[in-house]
Amino acid sequence: MTDRDELRIALIGAGRMGADHARRISGRISGARLAHVSDLSLDNAKRAAAGADCAVGDDPLAAVHDPGVDAVLLATPGPAHEELLLACLERGLPVLCEKPLTPDSDSALRVVRAEAALGRRTIQVGFMRRFDPEYVHLKALLDARELGAPLTLHCAHRNASSPPGFSDDMMITDSVVHEADTARWLLGEEITEVSVLRPRRSALAPEGLADPQLVLMRTASGTIVDVEIFVNCGFGYQVRCEAVCERGTALVGADHGVLRHTAGTWGGTVAADFRDRFERAYDDEVRRWVAAARDGGIDGPDAWDGYAAAAVTEAGVRAQATGGWAEVRLAERPPLYR
Numbered sequence: 001m002t003d004r005d006e007l008r009i010a011l012i013g014a015g016r017m018g019a020d021h022a023r024r025i026s027g028r029i030s031g032a033r034l035a036h037v038s039d040l041s042l043d044n045a046k047r048a049a050a051g052a053d054c055a056v057g058d059d060p061l062a063a064v065h066d067p068g069v070d071a072v073l074l075a076t077p078g079p080a081h082e083e084l085l086l087a088c089l090e091r092g093l094p095v096l097c098e099k100p101l102t103p104d105s106d107s108a109l110r111v112v113r114a115e116a117a118l119g120r121r122t123i124q125v126g127f128m129r130r131f132d133p134e135y136v137h138l139k140a141l142l143d144a145r146e147l148g149a150p151l152t153l154h155c156a157h158r159n160a161s162s163p164p165g166f167s168d169d170m171m172i173t174d175s176v177v178h179e180a181d182t183a184r185w186l187l188g189e190e191i192t193e194v195s196v197l198r199p200r201r202s203a204l205a206p207e208g209l210a211d212p213q214l215v216l217m218r219t220a221s222g223t224i225v226d227v228e229i230f231v232n233c234g235f236g237y238q239v240r241c242e243a244v245c246e247r248g249t250a251l252v253g254a255d256h257g258v259l260r261h262t263a264g265t266w267g268g269t270v271a272a273d274f275r276d277r278f279e280r281a282y283d284d285e286v287r288r289w290v291a292a293a294r295d296g297g298i299d300g301p302d303a304w305d306g307y308a309a310a311a312v313t314e315a316g317v318r319a320q321a322t323g324g325w326a327e328v329r330l331a332e333r334p335p336l337y338r
């Protein structure tokens, strides 16, 4: 690919996240353009492709095999990822795959092994917090050990409401998977076991959903990560992480922004959802992925990170069932990821 060529991207899955990425690629990222937009719902595909000079369809595999495509941005729900990732690997196409890599560790491992057989890393997983300026700052502080060794991470992950069909296990595999990745990345070590507690259920939670839940993760060195996952908090989107270290603490996600004082009140606003809170992180993530994909590679969390996070969330789902601690079972890391 020459400097003048644009990376031709197939966007597969054009719902909330896919449509947001379509706007980003067409409006804010240089060196790339939409070449094909595909969704099982042709209406969604057409809406996301509006204004772009690209193919539009409802057959995701046709998008992967389109000769006019150099790379794929995969934003279908997690259960559809494995088949499409394996098809991308067959063509050797770089992929930015929205999290989770896949919802369970067996399918994630199949993807890892197929990529290891290809012999190069072409799959990046959309763990966008790694590109958020506050998280990047926290990571630098922890790496420099300025506050001493980290002892615990207290995390809160709140959504205003959950989409239809959201289940207890998805609170772990679809939501807490972010903290599984963030904790591995921030602490630079693996999570070895997971436990899940269920506080009193919110009367405002949809029928059948135990919301909120408290997820505990223990790392190899003994650091404990606690995550309050509350997907129907009603008031907006909040993601916080407070690292408690030997000589101090550091907090991410404290809702800074403009604080107004007027007519006997003071306060600011709460983000409506992830697109609002993490806009800059998604921009940086996609911009850096585009730059790397133009050379056939990635620049961010890889398929092994996606697999490791899936192994953690799978342990979380087992812990939901037993009420005790569940061990995280990790396969041997192939040399490609060492």
Ligand SMILES: NC(=O)C1=CN([C@@H]2O[C@H](COP(=O)(O)OP(=O)(O)OC[C@H]3O[C@@H](n4cnc5c(N)ncnc54)[C@H](O)[C@@H]3O)[C@@H](O)[C@H]2O)C=CC1
Pocket (backbone or CB within 6 Å): 012, 013, 014, 015, 016, 017, 018, 038, 039, 040, 041, 044, 060, 075, 076, 077, 078, 080, 098, 099, 100, 126, 127, 128, 174, 274
């Ligand atoms: N990084 C982040 O913060 C976020 C990531 N996500 C991830 O993005 C992905 C999509 O989530 P949403 O946009 O919220 O879902 P959504 O339900 O809004 O959109 C999914 C779209 O994919 C389409 N679709 C479903 N199966 C398909 C298939 N096999 N082939 C082609 N199209 C298919 C649907 O018709 C729909 O248009 C998921 O993996 C989710 O976990 C979602 C929200 C935030």
Ligand SMILES: O=C1[C@@H](O)[C@H](O)[C@@H](O)[C@H](O)[C@H]1O
Pocket (backbone or CB within 6 Å): 099, 158, 159, 174, 175, 178, 231, 274
């Ligand atoms: O990734 C995301 C969603 O898929 C997930 O369902 C939400 O709980 C997360 O907050 C959001 O960032």
